[in-house]
Amino acid sequence: MNTVEYVWVDGTKPTKKLRSKIRVFDFNGTATGLPSIQDPKALWHFDGSSTGQAPADNSDLVLRPVKSYNNPIDNNVIFLCEVLNHDMTPHTTNARAALEDLAIKTKSLKPWFGLEQEYYICKNGQSIAVEQLHFMTPDEGAYFCGVGSEYVFNRDMIMEHLNICVNAKLKISGANAEVAPGQWEYQIGAADPLTVSDDLWIARWFMERLSERYNVTINYDAKLNKSYNGSGCHMNFSTEPMRDRLMPCEDICQKLSEQIQKHLDVYGHGYEQRLTGIHETAFYKDFTWGISDRTASVRISVDETYIEDRRPNANMDPYEATRVMLETCCF
Ligand code: ADP
Ligand code: MN
Ligand code: MN
Ligand code: MN
Numbered sequence: 001m002n003t004v005e006y007v008w009v010d011g012t013k014p015t016k017k018l019r020s021k022i023r024v025f026d027f028n029g030t031a032t033g034l035p036s037i038q039d040p041k042a043l044w045h046f047d048g049s050s051t052g053q054a055p056a057d058n059s060d061l062v063l064r065p066v067k068s069y070n071n072p073i074d075n076n077v078i079f080l081c082e083v084l085n086h087d088m089t090p091h092t093t094n095a096r097a098a099l100e101d102l103a104i105k106t107k108s109l110k111p112w113f114g115l116e117q118e119y120y121i122c123k124n125g126q127s128i129a130v131e132q133l134h135f136m137t138p139d140e141g142a143y144f145c146g147v148g149s150e151y152v153f154n155r156d157m158i159m160e161h162l163n164i165c166v167n168a169k170l171k172i173s174g175a176n177a178e179v180a181p182g183q184w185e186y187q188i189g190a191a192d193p194l195t196v197s198d199d200l201w202i203a204r205w206f207m208e209r210l211s212e213r214y215n216v217t218i219n220y221d222a223k224l225n226k227s228y229n230g231s232g233c234h235m236n237f238s239t240e241p242m243r244d245r246l247m248p249c250e251d252i253c254q255k256l257s258e259q260i261q262k263h264l265d266v267y268g269h270g271y272e273q274r275l276t277g278i279h280e281t282a283f284y285k286d287f288t289w290g291i292s293d294r295t296a297s298v299r300i301s302v303d304e305t306y307i308e309d310r311r312p313n314a315n316m317d318p319y320e321a322t323r324v325m326l327e328t329c330c331f
Helices: 096-105 128-132 155-167 193-214 249-257 260-264 318-329
Strands: 002-009 018-025 044-047 060-071 076-084 112-123 172-177 183-191 217-219 233-238 289-291 298-300 307-309
Touching: 002 044, 002 060, 002 193, 018 044, 018 193, 060 193, 076 193, 096 193, 096 318, 112 128, 112 193, 112 318, 155 172, 155 183, 155 193, 183 193, 183 233, 193 217, 193 318, 233 318, 249 260, 249 289, 249 298, 249 307, 249 318, 260 318
Parallel strands: 002 076, 289 298
Antiparallel strands: 002 018, 044 060, 060 076, 112 183, 112 217, 112 233, 172 183, 233 307, 298 307
């Protein structure tokens, strides 16, 4: 049996979610029966009326596979798909198509992104730590990169996730326990914009899939709990001229300062709640930058070869966030 998990991004508002359904390929009853992603036989359909993507009276949408991944959890294959209309034009919820266009246009600059995906592992709508802890240490610094059951929750799950991502050959570069109890982070990249965005969506899918087994939920809310750090997705960015110090990071920050709202619009629902000026954020209305400054909206790396936009939320769509970064900084 050859099973393929078709994974796509839906139209849920205000934050898109992942969907997937399984297709059995059994052309010749052989293990070679799987089509390549370019094969017209790989195209598939789904009911867009149940995913926030179509009205019920005109519900069929097309799934076009764009990348194939091994799925070590189910020992099968994942086809990451983009959503198309019947006429094979990109659906309005398909933010990947526009990123692909821009990635081609900016390719000569060799842009790299590194995305730091934060999230809470939750039970009953609260951090899993609330259930497991008998007391909370008020000092959030105690949990960051912590070790020991007093400070760290569900490490087995996040290690399993990390190994799955490595085995699936995602561009995952690390993971750490975060500042708030029950909060974690992993990093995708550095890599080109399409690769990091595709790999982040697949890493999120693996985490959701694992959450079924661990009987927990994964929470990407910008601000789950007012008293603790929200969840972000810091976006690290450079181009070859920046890495070669031919294009100063300060010039890039100047460009960003002229497009504040355009960026916030695609940095995820609820950024106003998270970017308050406390809990390691800068107030969203005040755009600031500084070398090695983690209180700023944008940190310039100490060697001044890349920037870290600290504003994107954990719930952002990487296809949109990286596209806007390219639009602002590569022209
Ligand atoms: P932080 O110190 O902010 O927690 P992390 O180590 O968690 O940073 O994440 C940094 C991310 O930035 C990683 O994914 C890393 O690969 C990426 N990165 C490093 N150098 C560059 C660069 N020159 N351009 C883009 N991304 C980069
Ligand atoms: Mn980090
Ligand atoms: Mn972090
Ligand atoms: Mn960071």
